Amino acid sequence: MFFAIIIVMAKKEAPLLLDKSEESILDARTTSPLVIISSLLILVSFYFDLTYSKNSAIVFATVGTIIVFALTNYIPKLQFTKNHIPYLISYHFALAFVLIFVMPTVGYFLVLWILLAYLSEYYYQLKGLVISLMALLITLFGGLYVQSNINQQNIIIYLQWFILISGASLILSRIILGTKEVRTNLAEKTSRAEYEHQRLLALINSMTEAVLSINEDGEVNTYNSAALDILNTHSDLNGKKIQSIIELFDKENNPIDIIQVIHETKYISKKTDYHIKRSDKENIMLEINISKAGSSTPITHETGYTILLRDITKQKSLEEEREDFISVVSHELRTPITVAEANVSMAQLMYKRAHFNDKNTMDSMEKAHQKILFLSEMVNDLSTLSRAERENKEMDIETFDIGSLISEVIDLSSEKAKQKSIIIKTTIESNISKLTTSKLYLKEILQNFLSNAIKYSDKGSVDITAQKQSSGKIRISVKDHGIGLSEGDKDRVFDKFWRSENPLTRVNEGTGLGLYISNKLARRINAELGLDSRLGEGSTFYIDLPVLATQKIDQSNVVKNEARNLLG
Numbered sequence: 001m002f003f004a005i006i007i008v009m010a011k012k013e014a015p016l017l018l019d020k021s022e023e024s025i026l027d028a029r030t031t032s033p034l035v036i037i038s039s040l041l042i043l044v045s046f047y048f049d050l051t052y053s054k055n056s057a058i059v060f061a062t063v064g065t066i067i068v069f070a071l072t073n074y075i076p077k078l079q080f081t082k083n084h085i086p087y088l089i090s091y092h093f094a095l096a097f098v099l100i101f102v103m104p105t106v107g108y109f110l111v112l113w114i115l116l117a118y119l120s121e122y123y124y125q126l127k128g129l130v131i132s133l134m135a136l137l138i139t140l141f142g143g144l145y146v147q148s149n150i151n152q153q154n155i156i157i158y159l160q161w162f163i164l165i166s167g168a169s170l171i172l173s174r175i176i177l178g179t180k181e182v183r184t185n186l187a188e189k190t191s192r193a194e195y196e197h198q199r200l201l202a203l204i205n206s207m208t209e210a211v212l213s214i215n216e217d218g219e220v221n222t223y224n225s226a227a228l229d230i231l232n233t234h235s236d237l238n239g240k241k242i243q244s245i246i247e248l249f250d251k252e253n254n255p256i257d258i259i260q261v262i263h264e265t266k267y268i269s270k271k272t273d274y275h276i277k278r279s280d281k282e283n284i285m286l287e288i289n290i291s292k293a294g295s296s297t298p299i300t301h302e303t304g305y306t307i308l309l310r311d312i313t314k315q316k317s318l319e320e321e322r323e324d325f326i327s328v329v330s331h332e333l334r335t336p337i338t339v340a341e342a343n344v345s346m347a348q349l350m351y352k353r354a355h356f357n358d359k360n361t362m363d364s365m366e367k368a369h370q371k372i373l374f375l376s377e378m379v380n381d382l383s384t385l386s387r388a389e390r391e392n393k394e395m396d397i398e399t400f401d402i403g404s405l406i407s408e409v410i411d412l413s414s415e416k417a418k419q420k421s422i423i424i425k426t427t428i429e430s431n432i433s434k435l436t437t438s439k440l441y442l443k444e445i446l447q448n449f450l451s452n453a454i455k456y457s458d459k460g461s462v463d464i465t466a467q468k469q470s471s472g473k474i475r476i477s478v479k480d481h482g483i484g485l486s487e488g489d490k491d492r493v494f495d496k497f498w499r500s501e502n503p504l505t506r507v508n509e510g511t512g513l514g515l516y517i518s519n520k521l522a523r524r525i526n527a528e529l530g531l532d533s534r535l536g537e538g539s540t541f542y543i544d545l546p547v548l549a550t551q552k553i554d555q556s557n558v559v560k561n562e563a564r565n566l567l568g
């Protein structure tokens with residue numbers, strides 16, 4: 001009766017709703033069947049005369065009350081909520097009552113206390129556990145008092161049971177709480193990963209470049225809306241093979257196997273020479289960036305690729321137009337500038353011969369002449385630049401004598417060197433005589449080095465040296481004793497339109513294009529440019545030519561073509 005009152009009171013206190021996710025362990029589906037089965041076992045025990053109480057009224061009343069209590073759990077309005085205290089108190093009282101008055105205290109029913117102690121700790125931590133174990137101790141001694149004669153041996157047995165139940169409930173909670181922690185961590189990590197994934201998707205979708213990610217077999221697993229735009233499709237690309245979606249062609253309209261291009265990528269690669277066809281007439285030029293992505297954990301080993309596509313059709317055609325423009329303009333300007341230069345020179349000469357001594361006119365004419373020479377230099381640089389930038393342009397690879405090339409270069413600058421009393425010395429190692437490369441490009445580069453060496457020096461000599469390096473490469477260097485370059489300037493000499501801020505540089509006219517062009521030309525013949533310089537002491541500019549340049553090769557077309565291929 002007392003027990004029934006407690007249960008009813010406890011239920012009245014309870015709020016109405018149950019939080020299914022967290023409370024599952026105490027909700028009706030878990031506890032009620034267990035409670036009902038346990039109660040039925042009391043009846044079975046009673047039938048086999050295994051209960052402590054032989055009074056059928058007590059046994060049936062207890063079992064009946066517990067079953068009614070368990071069944072009320074199925075009525076939502078009577079269910080317990082987050083406040084577990086009434087629930088746990090009811091269970092403790094029910095089990096204590098059964099253990100003291102109905103079943104033998106020391107017996108299989110006692111094991112159910114493990115569950116109660118565990119639940120108390122689960123919801124109310126150490127406090128809950130201690131209270132539950134104290135209740136167990138009281139129950140055991142209550143049972144000892146009611147059910148048997150108190151003697152030393154029984155006390156020891158009951159204490160052993162107490163230790164056993166406490167230990168077992170501790171182990172159970174350690175295991176389950178540990179698992180719960182792992183699960184919580186995992187859930188946290190999963191939701192964070194999901195959040196990152198969604199953020200990444202939003203980012204990818206906001207990009208104007210097409211992004212496709214594929215697995216090792218080339219199947220698409222992520223793509224953005226820009227990919228659909230570029231590939232001109234509305235269908236779902238997930239799971240499709242990349243080669244069936246992107247049909248690439250090279251400049252000569254030969255089909256390119258994209259899978260091969262992808263598999264050649266070790267880390268990151270960039271291609272700008274391929275296009276796809278939108279229709280028979282329309283080609284879309286693409287910049288393709290491929291990066292390899294891999295994850296290797298003890299559980300998974302996955303690799304894949306991320307492909308970024310950018311429509312560069314407009315950019316390419318603008319570049320072509322710009323190149324055409326520079327090439328046409330520099331070509332068209334050349335003749336009038338040459339004519340103007342010749343006429344101004346002629347006029348200067350005639351004025352001098354006629355002993356005309358109006359200083360102002362002579363100065364103006366000199367200035368005009370200098371500016372025309374500057375214009376002519378600029379036009380020359382621009383036309384060389386446009387030639388170098390046309391990648392398709394064939395290079396003429398030839399075998400020639402290095403000494404005569406250097407002489408030709410010196411001839412072009414000898415006049416200026418003479419004006420500044422600069423002596424040009426040449427040293428060529430005896431083991432190099434012939435070179436095989438683009439004579440035109442090499443001449444352009446050396447001419448630039450030499451004219452700079454004279455331009456930026458006031459005294460001393462300029463030394464041109466050709467020697468073989470230990471790597472087999474040929475180094476041709478031009479050394480001057482001029483103004484030199486600061487450490488900061490050295491990094492920028494090959495930049496487009498760059499000129500040093502040093503006032504000694506600015507005494508001379510210049511475009512800042514010479515070394516930039518030389519660097520471009522050097523790359524086309526697989527050579528490398530470099531420099532050593534000290535401010536105020538002088539500079540040495542050099543070119544390292546690849547091994548192939550020293551090999552003696554036949555002049556036949558076959559060999560020429562091989563060399564062309566090698567030089568890219």
Ligand code: ADP
Binds near residue numbers: 448482499500
């Ligand atoms: P430009 O000589 O027409 O200005 P370049 O591209 O040939 O253009 O050279 C870029 C800059 O590098 C020059 O303006 C100059 O500041 C520096 N430079 C090049 N060669 C030398 C040199 N031999 N000594 C000192 N400075 C040099």
